[in-house]
Every structure is written in C-alpha cells, then in structure tokens.
Amino acid sequence: xxxxxLRQIAENETARxxxxxxxxxxxxxxxxxxxxxxRVKAALESEAQSAGRGSEVEVHGTGCLGLCHAGTMVSVxxxxxxxxxxxxxYERVDALGAAELVSHLVAGGPEPADRRxxxxxxxxxxxxxIVLSGSGEIDPxxxxxxxxxxxxxxxxxxxxxxxxxxxxxxxxxSGLRGRGGGGYPTGLKWATVAKAAGARKYVICNxxxxxxxxxxxxxxxxxxxxxxxxxMALAAYAVGATSGYIYVRAEYPLAVKRLRTAIQEAEKLxxxxxxxxxxxxxxxxxxxxxxxxxxxxxxxxxxxxxxGKRGAPRPRPPYPAASGLWGMPTLINNVETxxxxxxxxxxxxxxxxxxxxxxxxxxxxxxxxxKIRNTGxxxxxxxxxxxxxxxxxxxGIPGGKKFKAAQTGGxxxxxxxxxxxxxxxxxxxxxxxxxxxxxxxxxxxxxxxxMVDVARFFMEFCRDESCGKCVPCRTGTVQxxxxxxxxxxxxxxxxxxxxxxxxxxxxxxxxxxxxxxxxPSPVLSTMRWFRDEYEAHVKEGRCPAGSCTMKAPxxxxxxxREVRA
Amino acid sequence: xxxxxxxxxxQAVTAREDETLLDVCRDHDVPLPTLCHLDGLGxxxxxxxxxxxxxxxxxxxxxxxxxxxxxxxxxxxxxxLQRYRRQIVExxxxxxxxxxxxxxxxxxxxxxKVAQAVGMDSVRFEYQHPMTAMDxxxxxxxxDQGRCILCxxxxxxxxxxxxxxxxxxAGRGVHTRVITDLAxxxxKAESCTSCGKCVNVCPTGALFEKSTAATGMEKRRDFLTYIRNAREKKQWIx
Numbered sequence: 001x002x003x004x005x006l007r008q009i010a011e012n013e014t015a016r017x018x019x020x021x022x023x024x025x026x027x028x029x030x031x032x033x034x035x036x037x038x039r040v041k042a043a044l045e046s047e048a049q050s051a052g053r054g055s056e057v058e059v060h061g062t063g064c065l066g067l068c069h070a071g072t073m074v075s076v077x078x079x080x081x082x083x084x085x086x087x088x089x090y091e092r093v094d095a096l097g098a099a100e101l102v103s104h105l106v107a108g109g110p111e112p113a114d115r116r117x118x119x120x121x122x123x124x125x126x127x128x129x130i131v132l133s134g135s136g137e138i139d140p141x142x143x144x145x146x147x148x149x150x151x152x153x154x155x156x157x158x159x160x161x162x163x164x165x166x167x168x169x170x171x172x173x174s175g176l177r178g179r180g181g182g183g184y185p186t187g188l189k190w191a192t193v194a195k196a197a198g199a200r201k202y203v204i205c206n207x208x209x210x211x212x213x214x215x216x217x218x219x220x221x222x223x224x225x226x227x228x229x230x231x232m233a234l235a236a237y238a239v240g241a242t243s244g245y246i247y248v249r250a251e252y253p254l255a256v257k258r259l260r261t262a263i264q265e266a267e268k269l270x271x272x273x274x275x276x277x278x279x280x281x282x283x284x285x286x287x288x289x290x291x292x293x294x295x296x297x298x299x300x301x302x303x304x305x306x307x308g309k310r311g312a313p314r315p316r317p318p319y320p321a322a323s324g325l326w327g328m329p330t331l332i333n334n335v336e337t338x339x340x341x342x343x344x345x346x347x348x349x350x351x352x353x354x355x356x357x358x359x360x361x362x363x364x365x366x367x368x369x370x371k372i373r374n375t376g377x378x379x380x381x382x383x384x385x386x387x388x389x390x391x392x393x394x395x396g397i398p399g400g401k402k403f404k405a406a407q408t409g410g411x412x413x414x415x416x417x418x419x420x421x422x423x424x425x426x427x428x429x430x431x432x433x434x435x436x437x438x439x440x441x442x443x444x445x446x447x448x449x450x451m452v453d454v455a456r457f458f459m460e461f462c463r464d465e466s467c468g469k470c471v472p473c474r475t476g477t478v479q480x481x482x483x484x485x486x487x488x489x490x491x492x493x494x495x496x497x498x499x500x501x502x503x504x505x506x507x508x509x510x511x512x513x514x515x516x517x518x519x520p521s522p523v524l525s526t527m528r529w530f531r532d533e534y535e536a537h538v539k540e541g542r543c544p545a546g547s548c549t550m551k552a553p554x555x556x557x558x559x560x561r562e563v564r565a
Numbered sequence: 566x567x568x569x570x571x572x573x574x575x576q577a578v579t580a581r582e583d584e585t586l587l588d589v590c591r592d593h594d595v596p597l598p599t600l601c602h603l604d605g606l607g608x609x610x611x612x613x614x615x616x617x618x619x620x621x622x623x624x625x626x627x628x629x630x631x632x633x634x635x636x637x638x639x640x641x642x643x644x645x646l647q648r649y650r651r652q653i654v655e656x657x658x659x660x661x662x663x664x665x666x667x668x669x670x671x672x673x674x675x676x677x678k679v680a681q682a683v684g685m686d687s688v689r690f691e692y693q694h695p696m697t698a699m700d701x702x703x704x705x706x707x708x709d710q711g712r713c714i715l716c717x718x719x720x721x722x723x724x725x726x727x728x729x730x731x732x733x734x735a736g737r738g739v740h741t742r743v744i745t746d747l748a749x750x751x752x753k754a755e756s757c758t759s760c761g762k763c764v765n766v767c768p769t770g771a772l773f774e775k776s777t778a779a780t781g782m783e784k785r786r787d788f789l790t791y792i793r794n795a796r797e798k799k800q801w802i803x
Contacts, residue, residue: 293737310734315610315630468715468734468741469611475656478739479690499689506652509625509645510613 001270001277003156006147009269013148018079020058022105025075025136026093028061029222030215030254031376032071036094037061040072043095047102056106060145063135063223067091067123068376074101075136087136089117089124122392123374128355128363128381131339134224140258143265146226152271154345155230158237159279167238168194171341173349175361180206180297180334181409181438183360183427189331192321193239196329203236203244203283204325204332206302210249210294211410212461213369214441217335219377220365221248221255224339225262229285231338233272234345236283239331244283247302249290259287294465298513299324299332301467312467313513334439336365356382360426364440370407371446373398380425387421390444401446405529409438411458411465412518414525415445434525450545451530452537455523456484462519473516476507480523490550492538500527571637580633587615587628590641597641598650598679600657600768601716602629605789607725612716614650614679617641625649650683659690660739661697662711663769669782670770676714693739700745702752705775706764708743713771715741719763726792731757743771762788 017023026032026041041059048057065073070091077085090101092115103109117124129135139145147153158167172187193201205228209217221228232244248256263285266272274282288306295301296311303325305311324330340362344352353361360382366389367377373395380389386406390396397403405415408425414435416423423429427437445454463477480503483496504520511517527534536544543550569580573595580589585608590597600612610627617628620638628641640646657663657676665671697711720732720743731754735744745754764772765784773782794800 295737315627463738466738468736468738469609470613471611471653471656471714472613474715474739474741475660475693478693479656479659482691502652506649510616510649510653512610512613512627 003160003277006152006156006271006277009144010148010150010153013144017058017148019055021056021079022058023077023085024057024059024101024105025062025065025077025139026059027063027065027071027073027075027135028140029064029068029219030252031064031068032073033254035071037072039095040074040093040098043098044074044102047099048106051102051106053106057102060139061141062138063140064132064219064377065089065136066127066132066376066378067117067374069374070376074098076101076105077137078105088119089136090115091117123378123395126384126388126393127379129379130343130355130363131220131227131336131365132223132377132379133343134227135219138224140223140225141261143226143262143269143271146224150346151226151342152230152266154342155233155237155271156277158234158345159277159281164194164238164240167234167345170345170349171238174344174352175349175356175359176337176340176344176352177360177427178334179336179340179364179439181412181436183437186333186337189321189333190235190238192319193241193329193331196322198329200243200326200328201236201239201241202325202328202330203232203239203241204299204302204306204320204330205232205244205246205335205338206297206299206332207246207248207252207255207335208290208294208297208302209252209335209439210297210465211439211441212458213367213443214410214439215367216365216377216440218252218255219367220335220339221246221252222258225255225259226266227339227342228335229259229262229266229272231341232285233276233283234341235331235333235338237281239329241331242282242284244285245288245306245325246285247288247290247296247306249296250292256287256289263287293467294461295467295513295515298515301513302332303330310467312469313515315512336440357424357426359428364425364437366440366442368394368442368444370443371397371401371449372444382426383424385422386416386425389425389442390421394444397444397446401448403444404447404449405445405451405454407435407443407445407454407458407522408441409436409518409521410441411461412436412514412521413438414521415451415454415529417529434528435521448545448547450488450543450547451526451533452484452543453488453545453548455526456481456488458522459484459519462515466515466519470510470512470516472507473511473513473519476503476511476516477519479503480507480520484523487534487537488543488548490537490541490543490548492534494538496538497527497534569633569635571633571635571639573639574642584633585629586617586619586626586631586633586637586639589633589639590628595641596682597628598654598682599629600675600679600714601718603718603722603766603768603786603789605726605786605793606718606721606766609717609721612653612714614653614683616646616649618643618646647683651685654680654683654685655688655690657714658685658688659692661693661695661713668712668770669773669777670712673782673784674770675768695739700751701775702750703757703759704752705759706751706761707773707775708745708751709771709773710742711771712769713743714769715743716768717743718766718768719743719772722762722766722789726789727758727760727762729756729758729760732763 100112320330610630615628616625618640700708
C-alpha cells in the first residue's frame with residue numbers, strides 16, 4: 001500500500017458515492033439495532049428496489065447518530081446542485097417511515113416532516129463532532145467507506161513526513177488529555193513511553209467501559225473502528241511499539257465483531273501488519289475480550305487480564321510506561337483518546353487547541369442518560385456549560401420535572417447540583433466541585449430521585465465490582481453500603497453520617513487503586529450538596545424525594561415533629 | 566553498592582540499593598505493622614497497613630512496595646496513619662468470623678498481634694458474620710475461610726517457593742475466597758504436595774494442622790530464610 005493507492009481507493013469510493021443521488025445511512029449501533037434497525041435498512045432497500053430506483057439510493061449501515069431514544073435514526077445525504085452533499089437527519093424511522101422516506105427521495109412524495117430532526121435544533125447545533133464525525137457518513141463495516149472519509153491518511157502522512165518525535169510534539173502541542181477520566185496529558189504519556197527502554201513496547205487501547213450509563217467507547221468502536229485503529233498505529237509509531245491490544249468488554253459483541261472485521265480489512269490492505277505504507281514500521285493489533293470485571297478498566301488490572309491473569313490491580317509505580325504488559329514499556333490510552341489522534345494530526349495541533357478551554361482542549365463525548373429527554377450520545381466542545389448540555393443538547397427534563405443534579409465520572413465521580421448548572425464542563429472545573437470528567441457518562445437526576453439512594457446505588461456497584469485485593473476497598477465498600485442501605489430504609493442512626501465520612505476518608509486515602517479511592521466520591525459529593533436529604537432520612541425518618549420506602553418508626557417520635565412514612 | 570540517604574520520622578537513615586521503605590524501617594527498628602508482607606515472598610501491597618506519608622507525594626504509599634529513594638522524607642507515625650491502621654484492622658475483624666477464644670492460632674496470631682500494636686480496643690464497624698465454609702478434606706490440614714484475611718501468603722508461597730500453585734483466588738470483592746486447584750476440595754487437589762508451607766505462612770488460624778486444632782499452634786517459617794539463602798546466595802545450609 002502506498003499513499004497513492006490509498007488516495008485511489010478514496011477516489012473510487014467517492015466516485016461510487018457520487019453515482020447515487022441519495023446515500024441513506026441507517027444507524028447500526030446497539031441502541032438502534034435493538035429497535036429494529038436491520039428491518040428498517042431492509043425496508044429502505046426493498047422500497048428503493050421496488051420503486052425501480054435501486055441504483056439511485058445507496059442504503060448503508062452507519063455509526064451512532066446520537067438520539068438513541070428516538071431510534072431508528074437515519075441520515076440522508078443527497079447530492080445538491082453545487083456538489084456538496086446536503087445531510088438530513090430523521091428519527092423514529094420504522095417500516096412505514098422507510099416507505100415514506102423512499103417515496104419522498106425518489107418519487108417526489110411528501111417529506112416525512114414529523115420524523116425530521118431540524119438542522120437548527122440545539123441537539124445538533126451545539127455539538128462539535130470530531131470523534132463522532134464519521135457517524136452517519138461512513139459504513140463501519142467497509143474499510144473503503146472509511147478511507148473515503150479520510151481514514152489512514154494521517155498515518156500515511158506521519159509515516160512519510162514525520163519522525164516519531166514530531167508526532168509526539170504535535171500531540172503535546174494540541175493539549176489533548178486522556179479521555180478515560182483522569183485527564184493526563186496524552187503527549188506527556190507518549191513521550192514517557194517513547195523514552196522508556198525495553199526490548200519491546202506495547203500499545204493498549206482501553207475499551208473496558210464499565211461506568212453505569214456510559215456507552216461512549218462502545219459507540220466509537222461500533223461506529224468508526226478504523227479511527228481507533230489508526231490512532232493506535234500512530235501512537236505505536238510515536239512510541240516505538242510493534243504490537244498492540246484492544247481490550248473490549250465481552251458485553252459489547254457488536255464492537256468486537258466490527259473491530260475484528262476492521263482489523264482484518266486493514267491487514268488485507270497492509271494498513272496494519274508489516275511494512276505499513278512501505279515504511280519500516282510494523283504494527284499488529286489483537287483484540288482481547290474482558291470477562292466482565294469493572295476493575296479491569298484500571299490500567300494495571302487490565303494489563304494483568306491481557307496477560308491471562310486474574311484482573312486485579314497492582315501498586316504503581318512502576319507505571320505501565322516503565323513496566324507494563326509482560327514487564328515492557330506500555331502505552332495505555334482510552335478509546336476516545338486514540339480516536340482524537342488522527343484528527344489532531346490531519347488538521348493540526350493549533351486547530352485542535354482552538355476548541356475547548358485553557359486547560360481542556362478539544363471535545364468530549366458524553367452519554368446522556370437518566371431523566372433527560374434526548375437520551376443518547378453527544379460530542380460537545382470542552383467548556384460548554386452543564387446547562388447547555390442538559391437543556392439545549394439534552395432537551396431538558398421530561399414530564400415538567402425539576403432538574404436536581406447530574407452525576408458525572410460514574411461510580412468514582414460525583415454529582416453537580418442545580419445551582420452549579422452554569423459550570424463549564426472541563427477537567428478542572430469538575431474537579432473543583434468534587435466530581436470529575438470521568439469517561440463521559442452523564443446521568444441526569446430529577447426531583448423524584450433521592451440522593452441518598454443514588455449514593456447507595458453507586459456504592460453497591462463498587463461493592464460488587466471491588467476486586468477484593470486490598471482491605472479498605474473490599475470491606476469498606478460493604479460497610480458503607482450497609483450504612484447507606486440502612487439510611488434509605490429509614491433505620492439510620494445519628495452516628496451514621498460521621499461513620500460514612502470516616503470510612504470515605506479511609507478508603508480514599510489508603511485503597512490500592514482508583515476503584516477504592518474513588519468509591520466514596522458519590523457519597524461525599526451527595527453529602528456535600530444534599531446533606532439535608534441525609535439528615536431528613538436519619539433525623540426525621542422521611543425521604544424528601546419520596547422515593548425511599550421508609551420503615552415506620554418503632555418508637556413514637558417526639559410530639560410536634562412531622563412524620564411522613 | 567550505592568547507598569541512599571533519607572529520613573524516616575525526621576531521623577536520617579541509610580538504605581541499600583533496591584531496598585523498600587519497609588526494609589529501611591525494619592533495619593532501623595521503626596515499627597510498621599504488616600499482614601500481607603512476609604520476608605521471602607513477593608509483595609502485593611494488599612493489606613495497606615504499612616502505608617506511609619512521603620513528602621511530595623499526594624497519595625499514601627505502601628512501604629512494602631515502595632523503593633527507598635535518595636532524599637525521601639518519610640513519616641510513619643502521623644495521627645491519621647495511626648487512625649487508618651486501626652480502622653483497617655477493625656474492618657478485618659468485622660469482615661469474617663474472628664473469634665479468638667476458640668481459634669487455634671490464639672496467642673500466635675498475627676492479626677491479633679497487629680490489633681494490639683495499633684491499639685485496637687473495640688470494633689466500631691458492624692460485624693458481617695458471613696456464612697463461611699471449612700475444608701477438612703485434606704488428610705493433614707484444615708482451611709477455615711472464616712479466619713482468612715485474604716493476605717494471599719498461601720497463594721504466593723505455593724507459587725513462588727513450592728512451585729505447585731495449588732492455591733489461588735476465586736470470586737471478587739467481599740466474596741473473594743482462597744481456593745485449591747479449580748475450587749476442588751483441598752484433599753482432591755492433585756497439584757498439592759502436602760508440603761504445609763501455606764499452613765506455616767498463614768498469619769491467622771485460617772490454615773492449620775489437624776492435630777493442633779484445639780491447642781496453640783506454632784508456625785514455623787525458617788524454611789523461607791533457608792530457601793531464600795539457597796536461591797539467592799547459593800548457601801545450601803540450614
């Protein structure tokens with residue numbers, strides 16, 4: 001494969017696209033598939049065929065289009081007189097919708113306007129799509145389609161025009177930070193691995209996304225696997241690695257299937273393997289499948305799991321950059337981090353760093369879940385306010401309910417209360433209010449949810465997912481969960497809040513890995529902003545949100561105090 | 566050999582190359598409680614009792630897995646460290662069924678000794694009283710899961726010293742259990758050589774010899790020094 005051959009593939013594909021008047025992309029991500037996207041795709045194809053216009057309409061599968069609650073999503077790219085394709089988005093497309101849509105496209109029938117997502121809707125207007133830019137445009141199961149949209153061109157350019165040090169320089173200059181949660185500067189991490197001495201080096205992609213309500217990495221892997229592979233190859237070139245692993249959880253069978261297809265196709269075209277683009281650079285990628293342990297998202301546990309060992313973390317240092325997989329220097333980044341890399345190299349560090357805030361550059365993909373109208377996947381510039389995310393992009397709270405808080409950072413994060421809605425969403429602002437960016441799960445909580453119960457839920461999750469290696473996490477989560485559970489049952493004791501704080505401090509300070517250190521965060525955060533709810537449970541035996549089933553007090557409370565069961 | 570200088574609790578001390586902070590503390594008679602650590606076995610940093618403060622580090626570091634570095638300023642005795650250690654021991658006592666009065670290790674138990682050392686006079690956490698099993702299928706030894714603190718010394722000695730790797734862990738979180746072979750009864754574990762090393766390194770009464778079930782148990786660990794000297798220094802003498 002040479003650069004010219006790559007461009008030839010892209011040109012052929014573009015020419016093929018031009019022959020069709022309309023390219024119809026049906027979302028084939030997990031959400032829409034479960035709503036029958038396969039049937040919609042088949043319906044669109046057969047409608048076009050039976051109208052005798054099969055050659056004018058190309059129907060293809062594509063990545064997540066964002067509005068997961070309104071599936072099946074369909075994107076239509078129509079050739080316009082000036083040559084630039086115009087893109088329209090349709091939601092809730094079923095078999096009937098497919099018929100209407102095809103009749104509109106090929107026979108001049110009325111547009112199914114009620115299914116149309118207006119181009120100026122805040123859901124679309126406030127997003128900036130870098131990582132998700134291919135979703136809607138490409139067919140993730142056909143490498144040619146991805147190449148036509150620019151896949152592997154950054155790798156080609158880097159291999160022919162840049163030294164590994166220049167690649168790292170570009171990443172450093174872009175200000176890209178790790179998207180897995182911690183926000184460690186990516187360029188710095190790459191430079192450390194590049195400098196580390198070792199007989200072999202490895203590049204690992206962490207796709208063990210496990211936060212409740214999070215599906216960003218899943219969508220990226222399902223919707224644009226080549227973007228991640230290319231990012232990994234660029235990283236490998238930069239740090240001097242020759243083999244890589246993508247660690248994906250077994251709960252993502254579609255992502256695993258698409259990755260395997262993508263790796264096979266890339267190898268067939270010699271975009272992975274030996275002598276990539278006729279350079280001296282060799283790089284192979286293998287898929288490793290997780291066995292269902294949340295803790296394997298922790299880098300040392302993940303590495304142990306790749307090695308075939310029990311997925312338990314080990315103390316750092318040594319960091320993986322010095323001694324990782326099989327004791328060799330290892331670069332480990334999150335899916336979304338790698339997915340940003342090709343864009344940074346194609347469009348330049350200064351373009352990337354022009355998006356976002358002073359210290360948080362670029363965009364962040366969020367999975368919106370919970371009590372929000374537009375449940376789905378979004379990509380927004382760093383520094384956007386939480387209010388814009390929830391009320392503009394997210395469409396607000398359904399049923400006229402009031403916004404209470406948003407949980408970010410999953411079980412290691414915390415909540416952001418309503419009075420901080422205008423907080424800019426970036427790494428440092430979130431840390432300053434006691435939560436963190438995390439991998440991008442954003443769960444919206446309305447007034448009908450009890451914050452003690454939210455804390456209890458996350459503690460239960462950590463209790464079940466603790467690996468059991470270190471004492472504070474293994475037993476601390478059990479103790480904290482017991483107390484929280486007791487409080488939500490209306491059997492809280494006056495000393496419980498102090499005990500919770502005491503355990504939270506212990507676990508945060510002494511646990512071996514991030515799981516245990518972060519597990520108390522949701523409790524501390526809800527206690528910080530919603531202490532009155534805790535106190536109402538413990539002192540008055542009532543749940544202000546009315547969601548906990550409180551036990552009737554055994555002893556009559558002092559007269560004059562209101563008791564609501 | 567390079568010698569490093571650092572301070573522990575304000576006292577200037579020296580460390581040899583590759584020594585951990587725990588080694589340094591032991592060399593200089595600075596008391597530091599440990600449970601998962603055992604001289605002669607690889608360290609895992611799991612019990613978190615030996616955590617220390619190192620100036621410049623935001624996080625507490627487990628002394629057993631932290632290399633001594635030139636110029637480090639280490640604190641082992643701060644108020645919060647002592648509080649954390651006591652809490653960790655309390656959490657261990659609350660986790661399973663540690664009833665000293667009926668335990669074969671009573672008086673020779675490291676958990677008991679550590680509890681005394683950290684000044685634990687009561688357990689303020691709720692006892693979990695889990696239903697735990699005993700494995701009496703081995704002809705000579707007994708495993709009582711109720712007394713296990715998951716220090717994994719048995720796992721490590723069996724793997725690193727005996728080379729049998731009979732022991733391993735199954736389950737996760739609070740449901741983690743030490744197992745023999747693929748969770749077979751110990752007596753049916755074909756890889757077990759019945760060497761008894763696991764029994765002797767166990768810090769509590771979780772592993773004990775059948776004959777000592779009712780009396781005070783003595784754990785013999787000189788074999789670890791002997792094997793380590795033989796392997797590392799080629800001294801094949803007891």
